[in-house]
Amino acid sequence: MKKIYLIFTAALTLFVSACQKTDFVEAYTDPSKISVTTVEKQFTGFLNANKWYVLPDYWNYFVVLRTTLNRYNQAVGWANSANQYIPGAAGVNDRWNNYYGFVAQYRELEKVYGKLSTTDQADRRIYMIAAAIYFYDHTQKVVDLHGDIPMTEAGKLSINGGDYDKSYPKYDTAEAIYTKMLDDLKAFSDELNSINVQSGILAGFKTQDFVNKGDLTLWKKYCNSLRLRILMRASAASAFSARATSEIADILNNPSKYPTIGSNTENIQIGVYDLNTDIHAKNFRSGLEDWDGNIAGKAMIDHMNKNADPRLRAMFEAGINAKGVYNGLDPLLDNATQTALIAGGTMAIYNRSTLSRNQFFPGMLMNAAEASFIAAEYYLKANNAAAAKTAYEKGVRQSIEFYYNLRKLSNDNTAPTLTAYTEEEVSKYLASADVSWDNATDKLNLIATQKWIHFSVVQPVDSWAEIRRLDLPKFNFQVDDANAQKQPPFRWNYPSSEQTYNATNYSSVKAKDNLSTKLFWDTK
Template sequence: MTLNKIKRTAICFSLLAAVSCTDNFEELNQNQVGATTADLEQNFNNIKSLIKPAFTRLYISDVTWQYQLQQSLQADGWSGYMTTPNEFGGVNNHNYALNAGWNGYAWDDAYVNIIANLHKVKQRAEGKYDQFYAWSLIIKVATMQRITDMYGPAVYSKFGAEGLATYDSQEEIYTQMFKDLDFAVTDLSARIAAKEESKFTQTDQSSCAGSYSQWVKYANSLRLRLAMRVSKVNPSLAKTEAEKAVNQTYGVLSTNADVMKIKSPLDLNVIDVMSHAWGGLFMGADMESILGGYGDPRLAKYWNPSTIVPGEIKGVRTGIVYPTPSTYAAFSQTGDRTKTGEVTWMSTAEVYFLRAEGALRGWNMGGTAQSLYESGIKASFEQNGVAGADAYLADNTKMPKNYVDPINAANNAAAVSKVTVAWGTDKEVNLEKIITQKWIATYPDGQEAWSEFRRTGYPKLFRITNNKSGGVISTELGVRRLPFSANEVANNPKGVESGVAVLGGPDNGATRLWWDVNKANF
């Protein structure tokens, strides 16, 4: 795959510079044909223009090489979804030789293009136009959940403060994210009750279409995701926040009409471009093993048949020795699922699986663990336009299959996941079923899948065979986080120092995050 060279004539690298980069927004957003600042403020244009970039930057959906650096070269491979079978001159994150030039991009882009803008929204809207401030908080939480789950400590409460920004611990970030969602949900719910006409409609590029109630549902669903993430490190907080999310007046995503997604402004799907136009992004061996073993009809939606074994969908094992860039060029490339030009921020299926796990933990999730688990599978089948959910749910025989590499038998591997689909009686086994099915349904969002793998150990994935980390990263445990951005190290060294102080280990890919605790799931 071509690794496109980054070209930016000007970019603000440090967080201090990120704020100063946006200092001229008032000038940039002026109507050059005569509209005054008062006119712009009356129409909320001075706020709307700052929110718009988030719709394409949260999951970069309009520039392929930028998405590649934001997520494809990291979590999409570590999640087991897909792989880039080229070492780019001997360097490839998927063999744990972490590339600092790639791995800071998600951080830099989020702060420059989303968080700095949302800070401006806070300055202009808080206490004056609180519906926009509430909206910005939901987007801020969605952004920072991804950033903190990649890196750990980050700048949250002190963004925009005087001097170089210091970092909050991940525990502090999660605490503040819950509080920010409290404000957003309370404010927008009051406006719904008052029958206020939405002010978001012309700006909202998501499937919420400006609806306050849909944004509240999404905020509640985000809260549920955050709650589950902390379930092992702070189970009482997790239970409280999860039940608050599910039992709030407007609830969580519950039908496929609620799926939170955006349409790429260019009708582009960057994953499809990397796979087909660039010819270097292929299905991971774990997808072949798990979905192929289950006879899962979603497999043919996600991936095309290979030509290496004509008619068969064949994956490439991540983190092996790749003899040449073309060695695995005839394996399965992306299918219809990533040709729609749509990016899913959160699916209804994911929410059902979150609720299923909550119920398994004894929380009030509005249903039994089994019923919610089965609803999640049905929702995913419906979302992907495939039939046969009832028979699939009843299957207590099929299991993930062994992986066979038709190029090199040294890469063959016995299936590591042994669970069937049908609901069982053992609590830990049922959790593995829930997370495995959530992994299938969450495709292609490798970031969320990687986070859940780190939290639970599921689904069980093949280990890499070509570990080039020099002993830093365990082959058994895999990458646990991304090191802090190289631009931050250069431009905000005191900030990075404050982050390392609350990280709990060295600034490398082996240090576990706060919620990634080494303990049993129950």
């Protein structure tokens, strides 16, 4: 069975596999049940291939995130246990396998597109640009978990005519992948400014695109905002620092040429509109709540309590026996004490109506607050304190609005009715001791802290990458003296299947395959 999930064979027992139900505006034939597909159908199948790692779903949250990133980020509280800093094989393997099934779908799209006439390729160019942007977003996440990964040669079994020996993919270095993504995204950004999509093609694109609904302006903003994320992530690495400074400045100083996400109405996400389709968040509840995966952590709750964060009541619920007091679980307590506190009902939990039981919760890709915090960090490093403060406070405001907007989407009333926040609350929060830009000596820590709160359990992969990159906010973890891995890791191991089925290429990264090797951008 493992061979089914090899990075070059995933989901390709037929010519192509993709969607299984009608998720979109108009129905179309399931590509997994036909021998001929089209660019349009394959594009949607490609988007569909990893949607459960975008939309909040049971397997990702319960099996993958519950015991790894949500804890490493201290986005949640948990009862300490032995071996807790070693990512579990089930989560690592499944996430890896899903990504390479997704890669295989992307290669199939390239194959179908490559067989078109020059005229048809020009007409459908928008599909390939959008697909590449989406592909690079998810590729960055996998690189940021593992480091070097197979990319340029991965997923080509079908393209190689079923030749297994020819299809074992080499590993690309993380630096080379980052370089390619930045080069291509820059070119796509310029191309999107002049692309002409025929009305008939655009109508089909709007039907097949369940990310941005065919909105070309949103694809531009997605492209440029993703460039900001990748550039900032790599900015401390010597090989990327000059490029990051130059290109981020170019993007932020030319909003008409390089527009970015500017408000929550422009967030890049997979929206949920009809619970009778396969695009929904119905399984978020079990994914986050089962086995107490939604317990609040002490660091986040303490910060929010101390500074009267307006997001507190939108993001969390007080424990059932806490008499309205929000308490977070201390990660330094022993297991018995932590277990008793969790069972006692005095620990706060993530707000069920805003998050886990909100069946309309969107699959979040990138949003306005994140873009603003990236801009704030750039301006801070450029010694433009005024612009940095403006971007920072804008990001905080956008984050507050974001969480209240999530509650407005919800079809659940388990949690108490949410009282709307006021401008006075927001102003007081921005002026509070641990939030005020004017009073802080470490402004980078302010940005990092706000980004961490905003990401919470919604964007855990990005949160973990940013915490490692900045080494901020600072967290304390219980030392696991029973294991060689005594603290959270710097990266994830590769799945064991790589050593078995791609052994020759795996040998090139074997020396890096440990939990203590830092990624190239992690220079702290």
